[in-house]
Amino acid sequence: MNAPAEVQRDRWYPSPAPSPANENRDAYTNRLTGADKTNREPYDHRRNRQCSIGYHTECSERNSFRGSCECPCHADYRNSELQEPLSSAVLEEASQALASVYDLPVETGRRVIIIASVTFGQGGNFVALGSDISAAYGSRVDEYFADDVEAIYRHHIEESA
Ligand SMILES: [Zn+2]
Ligand SMILES: [Zn+2]
Numbered sequence: 481m482n483a484p485a486e487v488q489r490d491r492w493y494p495s496p497a498p499s500p501a502n503e504n505r506d507a508y509t510n511r512l513t514g515a516d517k518t519n520r521e522p523y524d525h526r527r528n529r530q531c532s533i534g535y536h537t538e539c540s541e542r543n544s545f546r547g548s549c550e551c552p553c554h555a556d557y558r559n560s561e562l563q564e565p566l567s568s569a570v571l572e573e574a575s576q577a578l579a580s581v582y583d584l585p586v587e588t589g590r591r592v593i594i595i596a597s598v599t600f601g602q603g604g605n606f607v608a609l610g611s612d613i614s615a616a617y618g619s620r621v622d623e624y625f626a627d628d629v630e631a632i633y634r635h636h637i638e639e640s641a
Contacts, residue, residue, distance in 0.1 A: 562587035578592060
């Protein structure tokens with residue numbers, strides 16, 4: 481079934497698909513999962529309910545290596561490099577903080593913080609970070625997300641200085 485013309489589907493990860501100001505919490509949840517039957521889900525791939533609403537750590541296929549949920553969080557989970565804590569304690573703390581603020585798996589927290597350290601190491605700002613995260617995931621990234629990542633990153637780096 482095709483989506484209505486105003487719906488632009490995308491990957492939306494790690495930042496959640498945005499909600500317009502006039503949409504309440506229940507309407508938002510029902511749209512994300514498709515439960516409202518209006519065919520306005522924002523995803524261009526199949527997601528289980530929990531991943532659709534951004535509770536990635538609660539997806540029933542969290543530990544499955546052959547699930548049908550195509551949310552990008554599972555690709556991070558399956559990447560064994562991201563399962564090991566980062567060698568810098570400060571970056572690992574920033575990863576954990578980001579994961580908990582956005583309800584993301586810690587593997588995604590690590591991947592995004594690694595991306596941030598590269599972007600900022602090259603003198604990039606949060607706009608550059610947004611496009612680097614977007615390129616890494618092949619997804620649309622909400623502008624506020626990169627801003628929050630920068631704040632979390634700098635908070636941990638500066639606290640340790
Ligand atoms: Zn999932
Ligand atoms: Zn997910």
